[in-house]
Every structure is written in C-alpha cells, then in structure tokens.
Amino acid sequence: MAAQGRTAAKIVILTGAGISAESGLGTFRDEGGLWAQHRIEDVATPEGFARNPLLVHDFYNARRAQAAEALPNAAHAALARLQREHPGEVILVTQNVDGLHEKAGAAAVHMHGALEGALCAACGTRWQAPLVMRPDVPCPHCARPATRPDIVWFGEMPYFMDEIAEHLESCDIFAAIGTSGQVYPAAGFVQEAAYAGAHTVELNLSDSDTSRSFAEHRVGPASRIVPLWVEEILSQ
Ligand code: APR
Numbered sequence: 001m002a003a004q005g006r007t008a009a010k011i012v013i014l015t016g017a018g019i020s021a022e023s024g025l026g027t028f029r030d031e032g033g034l035w036a037q038h039r040i041e042d043v044a045t046p047e048g049f050a051r052n053p054l055l056v057h058d059f060y061n062a063r064r065a066q067a068a069e070a071l072p073n074a075a076h077a078a079l080a081r082l083q084r085e086h087p088g089e090v091i092l093v094t095q096n097v098d099g100l101h102e103k104a105g106a107a108a109v110h111m112h113g114a115l116e117g118a119l120c121a122a123c124g125t126r127w128q129a130p131l132v133m134r135p136d137v138p139c140p141h142c143a144r145p146a147t148r149p150d151i152v153w154f155g156e157m158p159y160f161m162d163e164i165a166e167h168l169e170s171c172d173i174f175a176a177i178g179t180s181g182q183v184y185p186a187a188g189f190v191q192e193a194a195y196a197g198a199h200t201v202e203l204n205l206s207d208s209d210t211s212r213s214f215a216e217h218r219v220g221p222a223s224r225i226v227p228l229w230v231e232e233i234l235s236q
Contacts, residue, residue: 008088009172011233012198013079014189015094015101015108018178018205022073022223025066025098029180044153049121053135053148060149061132064115067097068131072104075177075226080106082230091167093160095179095186097151111158111186117150126150158185168192175229177203178222181210190214203229 017027028034042048043059072080083090083106092108094101097115101108113119118129120139127140129149136145152158168174174193181187190213194200202214203225211217218225 008086009233010089010091010167010170011082011086011173011175012091012093012167012171012189012193013082014174014176014179014186015079015092015096016177016179016186017096018180019075019222019226020070020073020096020098020100021178021205022075022221023070023098023100025070025100027178027180029182040154044151045155046153047155049148049153057133057135057149060115060151063097064129064131064133067099067115070098070100072100073223075222076100076104076106078227078230080104082233083107085234088172091171093164093167093186093189095183109160109164111152111160111164113149113151113159115149115151119148119150120144120146121148122146161185164189165192168198169196171196171198173201173233174198175201175203176208176210176214177226178205179208181208201229 021027026034038059043056049056079092092101092106093111094108095112097113099114099116116129118127118133122144123139123142125139125141133147135147137147138145168189171193176190187210190200190210200214201216202211203218205221218229
C-alpha cells in the first residue's frame, strides 16, 4: 500500500511480442521470426489484403489457431496481479493480438487489434471472429463479403491513440516489455512519457532500438524479470 499522504503511482505498461515468446508464440524480428517467414507487404498491409485476401486470412487463421492453444506465462500473470493489487492505476497497452493478457486476467488496450476480432472492411462493423475466417463471409450488418481480421496493418492508424496519449502524459512510471522499438507510434511512447516526467524502464531480453531513451533497464527473459519487477513495485 502507498504510504499515507502519498498518492500511488500511475503506471503505463507497453507490451510487445517478447512477452509471449515463452508462451510459444514467435516474435516478429528475432531470428527466424514471423517477418523472416512472411513478407509484410503480402500479409500485413491493406494492399496485400486487396491483392490476395485468402493468403492473408490463411496467415491470421494459423496465428489464431496457435494463440488459441497458447497459455499465458509468469510475465502475463504478474502484470494481471499488478493490475489487481497496485493501489494506483495500471494501464496495460499491448501491441500483441494474441489475447494472452486477457487469459491471465488482465485488461489491456489493444492498439494493434486482436486475432479474435473480425471487421467488415466495407462498413466497419466488428464482431467475434470464428477460428477460421474467410473473405467471402457476409458482414452481419451490411451483408457485403468484406470480412477482414480486426488487426491494424502497416499504413493504418493504431487504435486508442488519444486515450493512450492522455495516459502517457499523466503517468509516473512507464515500462516497455519485450518490444523491439522498431514500430511507431508505440516506439515513441517512451519519449512522450519521459517528457511528461515519468520514470522509464525497459524490460527485454536484449537491447532494443529505443533502449537509450529509457532511464532504467532490466535484462532477461520476461517470465523471470517481469514478476521480480512487479514484486518490487508492490512492496514499495
Ligand atoms: N523476454 C523478453 N523479451 C524478449 C523475449 C523474452 N523471452 N524474447 C524476445 N524478446 C524481445 C526481443 O529482444 C525484441 O526486442 O522482444 C522483442 C520482439 O520484437 P519484435 O519481434 O519486433 O516485436 P514487437 O516489438 O512486438 O513488434 C511490434 O511490429 O510487425 C509489427 O504489428 C506487429 O505489434 C507488432 C509490432
């Protein structure tokens, strides 16, 4: 509990693919990662989807099936515990689409969408995706066959940016876990938070592109270093 007369810290946490690596889900840019096996322009852009929607659905259907089988690890569990037990606000922003934060019992802001979402490219209606999605499935609202995964692709605007900016401006601690710092706007969050006066900490297996912007570094696998970091915060 916070000492009397002190307000509890507001914490904003950004997570990336590295937090789910030990749950068996490959990252994007580590050796042998997803972007070594697939071309971004084919499977993660609106243009790629327009060219070959079946290929794009196959890619996300496979990832959805893998994520459905995956279990959260100790890092996801620790963040859920932090959200439950920290007396101040804990805002979890994730670039991940795997749903493992929710499986661990946390609430996350999904800035890059979610594998379990379907989106009508014609009218914008969202609904729960079936395990296997197809482009010719009619939208439940407008009936047009324009079903796409509710995933933010390259060239598209991430979700909840205004809300996230407000949290970054008002947080006391900003942590980035398991993200390479190569994709904006998420890669710029550390600077926004630091500018607003927050203490910044990076938790990663190795250096990221934005490591130099962080005041503190914790190095190691997420399943080991995140529970330790959470324990420290809760015992302060
Ligand atoms: N524990 C902690 N960190 C790890 C672990 C681990 N066990 N394994 C890998 N990492 C770190 C790597 O060191 C790297 O910095 O996770 C990071 C993974 O980086 P990326 O593969 O680039 O994933 P991410 O940063 O989440 O990618 C951002 O790129 O293609 C898009 O939309 C996609 O949301 C994704 C975005």
